[in-house]
Each structure stands twice: as structure tokens, then as C-alpha cells.
Amino acid sequence: MTSPISSETAAGFPGRHLLVSLGRDPVSCIALATLSALFLGAVLAHWIAPYDPLAIDMMKVLKAPSLEHLFGTDGQGRDIFSRSLYGLRVTILLGFSAIFVGGTVGTVIGLVAGFYPKADTILMRLMDVILSFPAILFGLAIAAIIGSGTTAVIIALSVSTTPLVARIARGAALMALAHDYVSSGRAIGLNDWALLWRYVLPNCISTIVVFLTLRLGQAILLGASLSFLGLGTQPPAPELGTMAAQGIGFFFFAPHVTLIPSFVIFFLVLSMNILGDSLRDILDPRLRS
Amino acid sequence: MLRYAFQRLVLAVPVTLGVLVIGFTLLNLVPSDPATVRAGPAASAEVIAQIRTEMGLDRPLWEQFLRYVGNVLTGDLGTSLVNNMSVADELSRAFGATLELVVLCLVWALPTAILLGVLAASRRGTIWDRVIMGGSVAGVSLPVFLIGMILLWVFGYKLQLLPFTGRGGPLWTLDGFRHAVLPSVCLGLIFIGPVARMTRTSMLETLKADHVRTARAKGLSERVVTFRHGLRNALIPVTTLVGLQIGYLLGGAIVTETIFSWPGVGRLAVGAIVANDIPVAQGAIIALSLGFIAMNLIVDLLYAVLDPRVQAK
Secondary structure (H helix, E strand, C coil), rough: CCCCCEEEHCCCCCCCCHHHHHCCCHHHHHHHHHHHHHHHHHHHHHHHHHCCCCCCCCCCCCCCCCCCCCCEEEECCCEEEHHHHHHHHHHHHHHHHHHHHEEEEEEEEHHHHHHHHHHHHHHHHHHHHCCCCCCHHHHHHHHHHHHHCHHHHHHHHHHHHHHHHHHHHHHHHHHHHHHCHHHHHHHHCCHHHHHHHHHHHHHHHHHHHHHHHHHHHHHHHHHHHHHCCCCCCCCCCHHHHHHHHHCHHHHCCCCCCHHHHHHHHHHHHHHHHHHHHHHHHHHHHHCCC | CCHHHHHHHHHHHHHHHHHHHHHHHHHCCCCCCHHHHCCCCCCCCCHHHHHHHHCCCCCCHHHHHHHHHHHHHEEEEEEEECCEHHHHHHHHHHHHHHHHHHHHHHHHHHHHHHHHHHHHHHHHCHHHHHHHHHHHHHHHHCCCHHHHHHHHHHHHHHHCCCCCCCCCCCCCCCHHHHHHHHHHHHHHHHHHHHHHHHHHHHHHHHCHHHHHHHHHHHHHHHHHHHHHHHHHHHHHHHHHHHHHHHHCCCCHHHHHHHHHCCCHHHHHHHHHHHHHCCCHHHHHHHHHHHHHHHHHHHHHHHHHHHHHHHHHH
């Protein structure tokens, strides 16, 4: 008997059943729409931003939101809406870069640890050591070494993501290795790397991707926190955490300067978390049943 | 139990050593020369060389590392490059403040999170469940600084109910407690979401178990079934999550301390990095990591108390 999911997949493109499942949940639909709008805003910032994000106008300092300036202006008269669009771009790039680098390195380490018992102890103890440094501490440490900036945040987030992914990948690899198809692959003479690449990785990848979608929101929050502390993207470059920090000096009489970029981060992460949860519910066979 | 505690303690040793290695490496990777920073911009090459010798920076790397580990074990973390004060003294003052904040946060946030999780699980599918779970997703999505600034604005500035800068004194004094309320609430709000969610999931699993059905069949009240037979077993995975969340809590503490000018280790670390005061930054980072390891050790021991099978293994 053909399952509804496989018939849907066969009928349309590979991710169709995902979209159909997401479409059934109104909260997921709203989250998807919000996330799409934010991504579009970030990608099209150059065309849709009404002002230059770096243009200073001392005659329009700390203006409240209005039709002229949708999100108001900051302490140097810069348009917060335009800066938020560009800032969103940097914030999203920070999160994705960290997830990509940490996810790739962590997956390789996890698969190798799962596949080679001799390497397992050393690699996983090393991962334990890295895990004993909370992510934000890595940010502080790396900022101390290479100086504050976007690169420091990406390295810190990547390093702190690596051991988490390695653990997940190792667990998934151990489960995959217990299956007969791995023994069959070995029996037909495949070498270790071919086994890992062709049989183990494809069976671990959905678990890893689901974890990474849930981690993405956390990475963005951590990146924004580091920027808020003054250790991330440096002004005048727009980044949402940095923008929020720049408004603190005027918080009691112009709270919008801090609150608006902070709420943009909140809506971005909230929609990512809701979609991550839905994705997990759809892809995890235990939850699906 | 003692044997289990000893085993966990032994396992923490290599991790602690790893933290020290990373801490030491940091000092050596920093591009600025500590001897030059300490000597000041006008110092001659001879003075810098003399300070370099005094600080042991001319010795081989392995010797420097052993000396560094020895110093850390005896509580000597060097002196600040900015104010020449002992790093250990600065840290001992700041560590107390951070610990106060984290403990106060756990005291109110942990029971609240568990109760919310139990409530959501026992009323699954109702409006209670939806509101609690919706709130917890929102909680994990909020930047700490947004929560802090809103609390500061509403309760500190507009309503003027509570002080919002600095530490008033020890926690057990009224002024000290009043100063700690807003930062600990800020920190607790990021902690409640994930713990409430995990409690709900774990409770739903446990409430389906045979022993819970038996307890109900015996005619025990729903409250006894939920709390004595359900919650105790459901707490095991929650304890694991609490251990993992402590790192996130420490990260949150660093931001919270900065917002509320709380004189803790996180604020000390950020200030030291901005001022290029590497010994203080290094000491603060190591102190926070060791605090993280110690709290995880406590969580491991709690785990054994809750689940006797762990000790048997």
C-alpha cells in the first residue's frame, strides 16, 4: 500500500509534502509568511530601502515613527527602517554562516566518531570540552583574540554549534550503522568513505537539518547579543543587535531606537522557531505517527 | 551515591584541564603583548624586556603553561593590566554577584517552569496548554536585551517600583533583594520557555505509563497521581535539559549584567575585553566556564538522586 506522503511526493516536487503539511497549520502559515517577508526585505534592501542606511541627518535626530520615516530615526538622524532592512541582511547572514560552518564541521566529526570507535573517545571528549564553554563565552574569547567584529561572531557561533551537531550526527550515524544496508555495502566492497557518503550520511541528514533549523534561531539571538555587547558588527554598519545597543543612551525618551530592531529580531527568530518545530513534527517519524 | 559522585568528579577533571588549555591558548593568541600593555606606551625596550621576564613570558610555552596551571590552582590569576589589582580579588567579588543572580533566577524560574509544564500537560489541548506553549516559544525567541529593556522601562522607569541599576548589597538585605529582582526576572524569563516545554513533553510520556495507570486504578487522587507518580519520573529528562540550559543562562547573565549594571563576572569580562585587559578577561572566562562545569556536576548528582538506575550503572 502506498502511503499518502509517498504518493504526494511522487506526484509533485520533493518538498511538496512538506509544504502541504505546513499549509494545514495556520500558525505555521503565518510564520512562513513573516519569514518570507523578512527574507525578501533583507534580499531586496538595496531596492526597497527609502534612505541610505548610513546617511546622517542631524536635523532629524530621534524622530518618532511617521509616514516619512516608518520606524523613526536614530541618534544620528538615520532612517531606522532602511537600517533595519540592511541590518536584517547582516543578522541573517551571521546566523546562516555559523550554521553552515558549524553544521558541516560538526557533521564530519560526528560521522567519523560514530564510524571509527577508536576516534570516538578522543573526538567526543574534545567536543565535551568545547561544550563546557557557553557560546557567548566563545564570543568574548574570540573578540579578545581577533578583536570585535562580524568575523569574531561567526567564528564563535560556528565553534559553539560544532559540538552540538557532532553529538546529534554521531547518534544518528550509530543508528544508521546498525542497519543491514551498511553491512551489504561493505560486502560489495565499498570503502569507508563511500559507505559514509552513500549510506550513512543520507540517513542522518534529516535529523541534522531539523536540529540546525532549530539552532538557527538561537544562533541569531546569540549573534545579536554579542553585537549588543559591542563585540560583534561595529557601527556605523547596520546590524540589528548593534542598532539596539546604539539606542540605549536615548532609551527613556526615544525607546523606538532600541525596541524596533529588537522586535525585528524577535519576529525573525519566532517565525524560525515555529517553522523549525513544524518541520520537526513533519520529518520525525515518531512524532508523525 | 558517594561512588557515583566521585566518578563524576573524576570525569570533570579532563574537561577542566581542557578549559585551562583553551584559557591559556587564548592569552598566547592575543596579538597585543601583555608586557608592552603593562609597561605603557612610553616605556623603553629594556623596561618591556624586564617586565617580560617578570611575567615569565620569555620562558618556553610548556613551562609557561605549567606555571599558569599552578597559579590557577593556587588562586593566583595575575594582576589587571589596567588598574594593577589582583584578578582573583576582582573575580571573587564579581563571582558572588553573578552567583546571586543565577541562584535567585533558578529559585523562582525553575518551579514556575515545571508547574507551567505540568499544567500544560495535564490540560493538553485546552486554552491553557496553547497559551503556555505559545508563551514558551515566544520566550525562547526573545532577545535577552529586549526583555531587560522592557522590564527596566516599565517597572524601573515608568512605575518606579524597583531600582534598575547596580547591586544594592547582599541578597538577604531588603535593598539587595530589591535591586536583584529585575535582573533575575529578566534572566528567568529566557529560562522558563524551554524547561516548561520539556516538562510538558516528558509529563505527557510519563502520564501514559503503566505505573500511572495503576496509581489511578488504585483510586489515588489526580493531584497525587500527577505530582508523585508522574512528575518525579518526568523530571529526569528535565534535569538533563536544565544542565544544558545553564550555559545559556550564563550567556544571558552576561547581557543582563550589562543592561542592569550588575557588577558580575560577565560585565567584568566584557569591560576587560573592551579595555584589552587580557588577564582579567582570561580569568573571567575561565571562572565562568568552571562555574558552568560545577553547575553541570551538581545537575549530574541531582540526576542520580532522581533516578537510582543511574547510580546502579
